[in-house]
Amino acid sequence: MPECIIEITQLTKTYKAKAAVRNANLSIGKGEIVGLIGQNGAGKSTLLKMICGLIYPTSGEIQLFNEAAGDRPALFERMGQLIERPGLYPNDTAYEHLYALALSRGLKDSRQQMEALLQRVGLAHVRKTKVRHYSMGMKQRLGIALALLGSPDVLILDEPINGLDPQGIVEIRKLILELSQTGLTVIISSHILEELSKIATKYAIIHKGHIVEVISREDLLHSCEERIELEMDDVTTVLPLVEQHLQITDYKVVDLHTLYIYDSTIENYQLSKLLVEHGLTFHSITTHKQSLEQYFLERTQAAGGELND
Numbered sequence: 001m002p003e004c005i006i007e008i009t010q011l012t013k014t015y016k017a018k019a020a021v022r023n024a025n026l027s028i029g030k031g032e033i034v035g036l037i038g039q040n041g042a043g044k045s046t047l048l049k050m051i052c053g054l055i056y057p058t059s060g061e062i063q064l065f066n067e068a069a070g071d072r073p074a075l076f077e078r079m080g081q082l083i084e085r086p087g088l089y090p091n092d093t094a095y096e097h098l099y100a101l102a103l104s105r106g107l108k109d110s111r112q113q114m115e116a117l118l119q120r121v122g123l124a125h126v127r128k129t130k131v132r133h134y135s136m137g138m139k140q141r142l143g144i145a146l147a148l149l150g151s152p153d154v155l156i157l158d159e160p161i162n163g164l165d166p167q168g169i170v171e172i173r174k175l176i177l178e179l180s181q182t183g184l185t186v187i188i189s190s191h192i193l194e195e196l197s198k199i200a201t202k203y204a205i206i207h208k209g210h211i212v213e214v215i216s217r218e219d220l221l222h223s224c225e226e227r228i229e230l231e232m233d234d235v236t237t238v239l240p241l242v243e244q245h246l247q248i249t250d251y252k253v254v255d256l257h258t259l260y261i262y263d264s265t266i267e268n269y270q271l272s273k274l275l276v277e278h279g280l281t282f283h284s285i286t287t288h289k290q291s292l293e294q295y296f297l298e299r300t301q302a303a304g305g306e307l308n309d
């Protein structure tokens with residue numbers, strides 16, 4: 001992982017008797033695009049609000065840029081955020097929105113920065129058009145420009161793709177990728193894994209307030225590749241055969257009874273033939289291909305049974 005700039009440890013937020021986020025641990029490296037995935041009510045917004053200092057954690061710690069944020073609230077100024085919809089004034093222009101925010105933050109000589117931001121989010125040509133004439137995607141891009149005012153190191157976006165049409169989604173994705181290439185670290189939440197699959201470099205799956213899995217893009221895609229699943233009493237007995245006779249090294253022992261083989265060059269019958277020839281009995285050999293959504297559902301369902309509401 002690149003240099004860690006955000007480290008949350010055992011972070012918890014409780015509202016009355018209900019914990020919205022429980023004992024969350026997560027490390028985020030500089031320049032990463034982290035996708036926070038969870039169903040409605042999973043705790044995404046609550047976690048993001050704590051990371052950017054909008055609400056206080058009930059317990060746990062947030063380290064920003066290697067310092068405890070609790071001791072230095074000014075560190076939160078390095079986090080730009082767009083949580084929920086941007087609060088926009090229909091009768092003001094994009095430029096007026098940026099100008100008002102720059103004034104309220106006491107940013108001096110911000111004119112050049114505002115122009116650069118309008119260019120960056122593709123709104124320079126409508127900088128003097130009232131926001132009520134903007135599409136949803138344009139409003140969202142203005143929200144991102146507002147979040148970027150003051151040149152934060154981290155951009156936090158809560159469901160930025162929600163409600164956008166396909167064109168708007170493509171534009172926001174492209175913008176996030178361009179911003180990430182400038183070294184910005186991005187945390188983006190969604191309840192649809194597929195939507196983030198084209199941009200996030202790492203995923204944190206949140207369910208009932210718990211971060212149940214953190215997985216890199218490579219590992220996620222690997223897990224969703226086509227695989228052969230072998231079920232038998234003791235899969236360790238078959239490993240030497242698989243390696244020596246079928247020359248397969250890309251496999252995963254899930255548990256004593258389950259083996260996943262990720263090698264597209266072999267067929268199910270070759271595996272069953274090998275087992276039979278060596279007098280090994282098995283319960284099943286099946287081919288499995290999973291969509292990203294199925295992966296997400298499986299992880300949350302597996303965790304769901306063990307977690308309390």
Ligand SMILES: Nc1ncnc2c1ncn2[C@@H]1O[C@H](COP(=O)(O)OP(=O)(O)OP(=O)(O)O)[C@@H](O)[C@H]1O
Pocket residue numbers: 015019020038039040041042043044045046047191
């Ligand atoms: N201010 C609050 N007071 C009481 N309960 C809250 C508050 N904010 C959030 N919650 C509860 O905490 C839980 C997590 O909410 P949160 O908004 O973080 O989820 P989410 O994953 O962002 O969901 P959504 O996608 O629906 O916004 C929910 O059960 C919600 O009702």
